[in-house]
Amino acid sequence: MSKLAEIKANVEAGKTKVVPGLVQEALDAGFDAKEILAAMVDAMSVVGDKFSAGEIFVPEMLIAGKAMQKGVDVLSPVLAGDKSASLGKCIIGTVKGDLHDIGKNLVALMIGSTGFEMIDLGVDVSKETFVEAIKENPDTNIVALSALLSTTMPSMKETVAAIRESGLTGFKIIVGGAPITQEFADEIGADAYAPDAGGAAIKVKELVS
Numbered sequence: 001m002s003k004l005a006e007i008k009a010n011v012e013a014g015k016t017k018v019v020p021g022l023v024q025e026a027l028d029a030g031f032d033a034k035e036i037l038a039a040m041v042d043a044m045s046v047v048g049d050k051f052s053a054g055e056i057f058v059p060e061m062l063i064a065g066k067a068m069q070k071g072v073d074v075l076s077p078v079l080a081g082d083k084s085a086s087l088g089k090c091i092i093g094t095v096k097g098d099l100h101d102i103g104k105n106l107v108a109l110m111i112g113s114t115g116f117e118m119i120d121l122g123v124d125v126s127k128e129t130f131v132e133a134i135k136e137n138p139d140t141n142i143v144a145l146s147a148l149l150s151t152t153m154p155s156m157k158e159t160v161a162a163i164r165e166s167g168l169t170g171f172k173i174i175v176g177g178a179p180i181t182q183e184f185a186d187e188i189g190a191d192a193y194a195p196d197a198g199g200a201a202i203k204v205k206e207l208v209s
């Protein structure tokens with residue numbers, strides 16, 4: 001089995017203790033961090049499909065997610081790159097009702113790597129908490145919202161509305177996550193949408209330039 005296939009299989013199987021070592025071995029062997037990440041994302045797609053098919057349940061999905069996060073932790077210093085530039089401040093969080101954070105963490109890592117100071121509010125973040133965080137950080141220039149569930153898309157919409165209604169200005173709002181589309185972003189009045197972490201990093205740089 002190739003190293004990437006081995007990583008994928010072990011993420012799928014939720015081998016939290018094995019995955020970090022395999023990821024480090026792959027880096028040492030010269031694999032690109034982005035290829036390793038792609039193998040782990042593929043694993044999560046398989047896990048999601050098996051969950052949809054009723055072949056596995058929430059605990060298996062949870063442990064696979066933990067294994068992926070452990071692998072991402074090993075990749076983080078490589079993906080983070082040079083942070084010397086200072087492009088501003090970004091507040092990020094997964095919206096209320098949603099506990100998925102692996103994608104949001106990757107987005108935070110990639111936006112941070114382009115030179116933003118990141119304030120990560122975590123998961124299940126209420127609209128009030130987002131508004132409060134912006135008030136506490138008046139120099140914020142990006143607010144980034146993530147949602148992974150179709151059932152939390154309304155929560156994203158309410159969050160954007162609450163931020164707009166607060167009257168606070170001087171920042172742009174970017175949204176993303178598996179069920180989110182450009183069309184939905186436009187509908188809820190976000191300033192930008194990105195399909196993945198790399199795209200989010202490119203987009204926020206455009207938004208502040």
Ligand code: B1M
Binds near residue numbers: 062106149150176
């Ligand atoms: Co959940 N879950 N989950 N889950 N889970 C999905 C999302 C699902 C698609 C699985 C499936 O059914 N096939 C499905 C959602 C269906 C839907 O709504 N359309 C689902 C479900 C149903 C659920 C529960 C409701 C299950 C239940 O309890 N019955 C439950 C909900 C809990 C809650 O949130 N309230 C639940 C729970 C969980 C766990 C806690 C067990 C675990 C999360 C662990 C964690 O995050 N710490 C989990 C997992 C692991 C998954 C899957 C398998 C993997 C998610 C993941 O990490 N992917 C997922 C299936 C799948 O994704 N194929 C699934 C890898 C990650 C790198 O990708 O998060 O998409 P992703 O992030 C990408 C992009 O989306 C984008 O960039 C990221 C990186 O490139 N992106 C942004 C994300 N945020 C962005 C923000 C941006 C821009 C881009 O700008 C700001």
